Amino acid sequence: MGTVLLCEDxxxxxxxxxxxxxxxxxxxxxxxxxxxxxxxxxxxxxxxEVGPEDELAKKVSRTICRDxxxxxxxxxxxxxxxxxxxxxxxxxxxxxEGLKRCGKGSNGSGQAGGDIMGDLTxxxxxxxxxxxxxxxxxxMRIKQFLRFRELENGILYAKIGPKCNILSFIAxxxxxxxxxxxxxxxxxxxxxxxxxxxxxxxxxxxGEHYNQEITERFSQNEKQYEELFTHFCHTIxxxxxxxxxxxxxxxxxxxxxxxxxx
Numbered sequence: 001m002g003t004v005l006l007c008e009d010x011x012x013x014x015x016x017x018x019x020x021x022x023x024x025x026x027x028x029x030x031x032x033x034x035x036x037x038x039x040x041x042x043x044x045x046x047x048x049e050v051g052p053e054d055e056l057a058k059k060v061s062r063t064i065c066r067d068x069x070x071x072x073x074x075x076x077x078x079x080x081x082x083x084x085x086x087x088x089x090x091x092x093x094x095x096x097e098g099l100k101r102c103g104k105g106s107n108g109s110g111q112a113g114g115d116i117m118g119d120l121t122x123x124x125x126x127x128x129x130x131x132x133x134x135x136x137x138x139x140m141r142i143k144q145f146l147r148f149r150e151l152e153n154g155i156l157y158a159k160i161g162p163k164c165n166i167l168s169f170i171a172x173x174x175x176x177x178x179x180x181x182x183x184x185x186x187x188x189x190x191x192x193x194x195x196x197x198x199x200x201x202x203x204x205x206x207g208e209h210y211n212q213e214i215t216e217r218f219s220q221n222e223k224q225y226e227e228l229f230t231h232f233c234h235t236i237x238x239x240x241x242x243x244x245x246x247x248x249x250x251x252x253x254x255x256x257x258x259x260x261x262x
Contacts, residue, residue: 009036015057035088079131156183
């Protein structure tokens, strides 16, 4: 019989779950952390709900950065953005393994746990590595395939539907490249928005009940450029060299509904 800590599906929620797991002082092998709803309940397991607490999450964050290193912290954060159900438990046991190694010989300096992500023989560490790599790949593709469209009010608007919760990871990229623009990036799958006022810092908001009609009113210049761009993409295509399988490999179909070329 073990304990399953049910936490919010967010970085703060997972870190809070990890803190609470240590606080219970139970055998880590008999404890699990689950982010989000449970699809399959385990027989004889005790389920404990854990709400997110910023202070506890910050403590776990500082511990990971100090003892496991920034590479591990980055991998953990990107793994937490994935959609897979086992991500929270993989992160939890990766932290457990890293801190155990630190306790054996680094005197809290982080040297023993600093190379934790290189040990892919550990199933939990390997899983965090896989999830982090999947998120990295999604970030790279969204940066390439995201398309801004100018609205009637002059704001640049982009809609995306990524597999992972990566909005906070791509926002700095576009804020750095478009510092003088008012733009919005909308995660249509999670109803999250990045708002960037010109010459100011970006911030995130959430809301299911936004005015969709406004985001569909494009400026006249936008309509003309879209028509020209679409015509250009079709004109340069060589019919005899069309390779549908390679196209799907380089540009999966799930991205195309958000791209003006299609």
